[in-house]
Amino acid sequence: MNFKKKIPFNRPFIVGRELYYISQAVAGGHLSGDGPFTRRCQKWLEENFRLRKVLLTHSCTAALEMAALLCNIGPGDEVVMPAYTFVSTANAFVLRGARIRFIDIRPDTLNLDERQLEEVIRAAPRGAVKAVVPVHYAGVACAMAEIREIADYFRIRVIEDAAQAVNATYKDSFLGSLGDLAAYSFHETKNFISGEGGALVINDPELIERAEIIREKGTDRNKFFRGEVDKYSWVDLGSSYLPSELVAAFLFAQLEAAERITRTRMKIFNRYLAAFAPLAERGLVSLPVIPADCQHNAHMFYLLVNTGAERDRLLAHLKAAGIHAVFHYVPLHLSRMGQRHGAGAAQSEPGSLPHTEALSSRVLRLPCYFELTEADQERVIAAVADFF
Numbered sequence: 001m002n003f004k005k006k007i008p009f010n011r012p013f014i015v016g017r018e019l020y021y022i023s024q025a026v027a028g029g030h031l032s033g034d035g036p037f038t039r040r041c042q043k044w045l046e047e048n049f050r051l052r053k054v055l056l057t058h059s060c061t062a063a064l065e066m067a068a069l070l071c072n073i074g075p076g077d078e079v080v081m082p083a084y085t086f087v088s089t090a091n092a093f094v095l096r097g098a099r100i101r102f103i104d105i106r107p108d109t110l111n112l113d114e115r116q117l118e119e120v121i122r123a124a125p126r127g128a129v130k131a132v133v134p135v136h137y138a139g140v141a142c143a144m145a146e147i148r149e150i151a152d153y154f155r156i157r158v159i160e161d162a163a164q165a166v167n168a169t170y171k172d173s174f175l176g177s178l179g180d181l182a183a184y185s186f187h188e189t190k191n192f193i194s195g196e197g198g199a200l201v202i203n204d205p206e207l208i209e210r211a212e213i214i215r216e217k218g219t220d221r222n223k224f225f226r227g228e229v230d231k232y233s234w235v236d237l238g239s240s241y242l243p244s245e246l247v248a249a250f251l252f253a254q255l256e257a258a259e260r261i262t263r264t265r266m267k268i269f270n271r272y273l274a275a276f277a278p279l280a281e282r283g284l285v286s287l288p289v290i291p292a293d294c295q296h297n298a299h300m301f302y303l304l305v306n307t308g309a310e311r312d313r314l315l316a317h318l319k320a321a322g323i324h325a326v327f328h329y330v331p332l333h334l335s336r337m338g339q340r341h342g343a344g345a346a347q348s349e350p351g352s353l354p355h356t357e358a359l360s361s362r363v364l365r366l367p368c369y370f371e372l373t374e375a376d377q378e379r380v381i382a383a384v385a386d387f388f
């Protein structure tokens, strides 16, 4: 029997002013979307991450769905993305009737392999690929310069899935500022949280007006509030993608504390990195790789063990020690929906994306959250060391 307290994989947290700001929102009498706290969050993100335009959404999933609408993705279109990602990356485009052309990942960063991008686009019917979605896994940037160059050559959109990458940079630019569009997540498992939450970043100025319309149920309500039209009406496709002020108030407190949150997470990440270096030297695990031009945000700490069977044994070992570690993702190209909506028959065969399949079976994510104490982290480190 283990009487030690359990260490969760994640624990949502507050840093200080969340409840105070929520009470201010209540006192202010504006609880629906696009009130003062939504504006403060958007301005904060635009100024601090040097972004053209930010619209808060109720999730990253919602922001990706808006991106698919904005890019006019429809039946007959294809969208390129890694199969090693969360389902929302693909779902947003499948909802519009597109097929997904999955691409393998790089074995070092587990990000989309830009060296295969041109060939993957050329394998699709001419002109079918309309967008590529780089997913910045674990807050480490994809090779955006190379991706942008290929996308420009084929005249396709770049939509960053920056769910995990808020406050990370690539060549000194913040992730989210490099695509035509980008999607952030403020889900409770992310670095800055509001329970559920997200944002759409619009870097192409030509898409801003329509993004506002899509987010407001297909109406030009924002223009009406700015006094640009004398009534608002239904002018385009849309849905309700804006969060309530309660959510924005919570998020604003987190954004104000972004530096402190990041510093704390970096400490946790670096402590793991140093502790497992000896295991890596003995070839027992591989550690996250951060390319020189990337500054990550300590979103996630993962280990790559040598086999899938060993990963499962290590998970069970940690569970027995009261430690909740997790794995992900079931490769999308082999999932039921991936098989149905993937493009290119060869992709549905096991073995078609070898790095995705091998690495997803070997990855193990350790507890990494703002309130993880040094003592609890030492317990995690000791339990991993004990396993090996």
Ligand SMILES: Cc1ncc(COP(=O)(O)O)c(C=O)c1O
Residues within 6 Å of the ligand: 059, 060, 061, 062, 085, 086, 088, 089, 135, 161, 163, 164, 184, 185, 186, 187, 197, 198
């Ligand atoms: C890569 C990626 N994309 C999209 C999402 C979806 O984010 P949300 O839960 O905010 O919709 C996640 C969430 O885990 C993610 O990791």
